[in-house]
Amino acid sequence: MRVLIPGIGGVLGQRVARRLLEQGHEVIGIDRRPWPDAPPGIELHNVDIRKRAAEDVFRKRRPQAVIHMATVTHLVEKTAERYKINLGGTRAVFEHCRDWGVEHAIFVGRHTYYGAAADSPLYHKEEDPPMAVTTFPELSDLVAADLYACTALWRLPNMVTTVLRMVYTLGPTGHGTLATFLRGRHVPMVLGFDPLFHFMHEEDVTTAICLALEKRVQGVYNVAGPQPVPLSVVVRGTGRTPIPLPEFAFRAALGRFGLPRLPPGALAHIMYPVVVDSEAFRAATGFVHQVDEVRAMEEFRNAFPVRG
Amino acid sequence: MSLLIDPEIAARVDRLELPFNAYGVDPYGASKKHLARLFTLLRFFYRHYFTVGVEGMEHVPVRGRAMLVGNHSGGIAIDGAMVITSCFFELEPPRLAQGMAEKFMAQTPFMGLLATRGGQLTGLVETAEHLLHDERLLMIFPEGARGTAKLYPERNTLVHFGSGFMRLAMKTGTPIIPFGFVGGGEAIPTIANSYALGKLLGAPYIPITPWGVALPAPVRLELTYSAPMRFEGTGTEEDEVIEGYVEQVKQRIAGLIEVGRERRRKALAWSRGAEDEARIEGETGGTKEEQR
Numbered sequence: 001m002r003v004l005i006p007g008i009g010g011v012l013g014q015r016v017a018r019r020l021l022e023q024g025h026e027v028i029g030i031d032r033r034p035w036p037d038a039p040p041g042i043e044l045h046n047v048d049i050r051k052r053a054a055e056d057v058f059r060k061r062r063p064q065a066v067i068h069m070a071t072v073t074h075l076v077e078k079t080a081e082r083y084k085i086n087l088g089g090t091r092a093v094f095e096h097c098r099d100w101g102v103e104h105a106i107f108v109g110r111h112t113y114y115g116a117a118a119d120s121p122l123y124h125k126e127e128d129p130p131m132a133v134t135t136f137p138e139l140s141d142l143v144a145a146d147l148y149a150c151t152a153l154w155r156l157p158n159m160v161t162t163v164l165r166m167v168y169t170l171g172p173t174g175h176g177t178l179a180t181f182l183r184g185r186h187v188p189m190v191l192g193f194d195p196l197f198h199f200m201h202e203e204d205v206t207t208a209i210c211l212a213l214e215k216r217v218q219g220v221y222n223v224a225g226p227q228p229v230p231l232s233v234v235v236r237g238t239g240r241t242p243i244p245l246p247e248f249a250f251r252a253a254l255g256r257f258g259l260p261r262l263p264p265g266a267l268a269h270i271m272y273p274v275v276v277d278s279e280a281f282r283a284a285t286g287f288v289h290q291v292d293e294v295r296a297m298e299e300f301r302n303a304f305p306v307r308g
Numbered sequence: 309m310s311l312l313i314d315p316e317i318a319a320r321v322d323r324l325e326l327p328f329n330a331y332g333v334d335p336y337g338a339s340k341k342h343l344a345r346l347f348t349l350l351r352f353f354y355r356h357y358f359t360v361g362v363e364g365m366e367h368v369p370v371r372g373r374a375m376l377v378g379n380h381s382g383g384i385a386i387d388g389a390m391v392i393t394s395c396f397f398e399l400e401p402p403r404l405a406q407g408m409a410e411k412f413m414a415q416t417p418f419m420g421l422l423a424t425r426g427g428q429l430t431g432l433v434e435t436a437e438h439l440l441h442d443e444r445l446l447m448i449f450p451e452g453a454r455g456t457a458k459l460y461p462e463r464n465t466l467v468h469f470g471s472g473f474m475r476l477a478m479k480t481g482t483p484i485i486p487f488g489f490v491g492g493g494e495a496i497p498t499i500a501n502s503y504a505l506g507k508l509l510g511a512p513y514i515p516i517t518p519w520g521v522a523l524p525a526p527v528r529l530e531l532t533y534s535a536p537m538r539f540e541g542t543g544t545e546e547d548e549v550i551e552g553y554v555e556q557v558k559q560r561i562a563g564l565i566e567v568g569r570e571r572r573r574k575a576l577a578w579s580r581g582a583e584d585e586a587r588i589e590g591e592t593g594g595t596k597e598e599q600r
Contacts, residue, residue: 118411192417227329227334229333
């Protein structure tokens with residue numbers, strides 16, 4: 001199959017591309033970021049997904065499937081630019097899919113879509129509303145991109161659309177929001193709170209995305225691997241030291257004393273859980289995770305040992 | 309191992325049939341270490357501080373989804389704590405009953421955390437349904453916060469029952485095991501509920517007792533389980549139908565409260581009688597052995 005991956009330059013994009021190449025697919029990538037050591041079989045286009053040149057790739061290469069991974073989180077881009085990439089980019093991808101006869105589009109979203117709150121249920125189902133818009137306004141563009149991708153399910157009936165809501169990634173590449181939060185020696189926690197964190201190994205993330213392509217599943221799916229674990233266990237399991245701070249002190253200390261810089265809304269995600277039920281995805285694709293939570297933490301710990 | 313954990317209880321926690329991971333945490337955040345600590349503490353209350361009379365334990369299934377549904381008795385969660393403790397100590401293998409806590413708990417530092425580590429989760433239909441799909445034992449007080457607000461004279465009455473539990477039970481094909489709890493109102497005789505104080509502390513209200521704070525008195529508690537009730541249907545029936553079923557459960561619980569009160573009266577009369585006998589023995593110089 002000819003597969004186009006917008007956002008191929010990211011860590012996950014590269015992994016998915018390599019895996020698909022191994023499986024004998026023809027892989028084309030679009031990204032503003034370079035990928036210097038890309039395997040020779042992968043065709044790269046160094047263009048912005050929102051620009052005309054990107055449409056030309058669709059026009060000339062006519063991919064059968066598209067895996068849209070060109071979304072960014074608050075940790076990468078400033079707000080205005082990020083909104084453009086996440087919303088404008090997603091719109092462009094789906095419009096090109098419509099115009100150039102793509103058979104299957106996969107949107108790779110995030111489980112933080114559901115948001116963290118004191119009254120958020122354990123194990124979100126796909127039909128749960130996106131509370132993230134109130135709990136963590138900085139994520140609203142990702143929520144909107146996710147919902148926009150969902151509209152393709154009824155707007156583009158001739159195409160198979162898959163919306164994946166993936167839990168946090170954790171593994172030796174240190175990629176992702178959770179890994180970034182855990183990078184330092186000390187990890188701040190809010191005193192008296194220790195929510196469950198749901199994450200899976202990057203290898204399993206890759207497998208899940210490739211399975212969604214292979215099985216051509218239509219619809220919205222939560223994707224998770226092993227069971228969630230409390231944040232304190234994640235922190236200790238990765239060899240870090242938890243620093244419990246009262247809520248007010250926490251707000252004041254962010255970005256100082258070697259603590260990570262986080263937007264205020266992120267606090268809810270350290271106080272309350274976001275965990276998802278991935279039963280539907282497993283049933284539809286036969287996905288089984290290979291790496292359990294213990295090994296995922298160990299691999300991250302070994303790749304990013306605490307200095308000193 | 310911590311000083312606060314009895315090794316015997318830790319061994320019992322190991323026999324809980326829950327999918328704990330390598331860190332001893334289950335998929336809902338309950339932790340083995342915390343459960344062992346919790347039940348070490350609760351055993352003291354269950355066996356020594358209160359006198360708890362339990363009847364009908366055989367009606368609580370040891371495996372498979374089930375819902376314990378009962379009345380609130382007492383201004384703080386003694387009722388729930390004792391139900392959970394009875395399921396842990398009286399069932400073989402032990403079982404963890406999982407309650408649905410008030411939402412304010414999750415927002416209060418430590419409280420929500422301690423509850424979660426003990427398997428007591430925020431009361432949400434979605435979470436309850438997920439637990440039942442995982443074949444867990446749910447503990448539900450359909451009176452909700454209205455039930456814990458009962459004053460001393462109202463202690464053995466029932467207030468309005470919500471109907472969410474019934475729809476959920478029908479939707480998931482879950483048997484309901486009604487229970488009646490008596491004595492919580494004597495342990496914490498609420499003379500008033502302070503809503504102002506509650507607001508200050510982030511709770512709906514704080515119960516006030518004759519001795520001020522809501523510390524429970526060491527009294528006799530009676531817990532009575534009855535045979536499972538099953539209701540056929542999908543859970544999407546009209547309100548009138550559902551409320552009729554809820555009323556049946558409510559009536560059963562009212563009956564169980566009376567059974568418990570009767571047992572409590574007899575037990576107290578017996579112990580008063582025994583005290584009287586002992587006093588007479590003391591006065592006449594007789595010993596217990598002679599009496600036997």
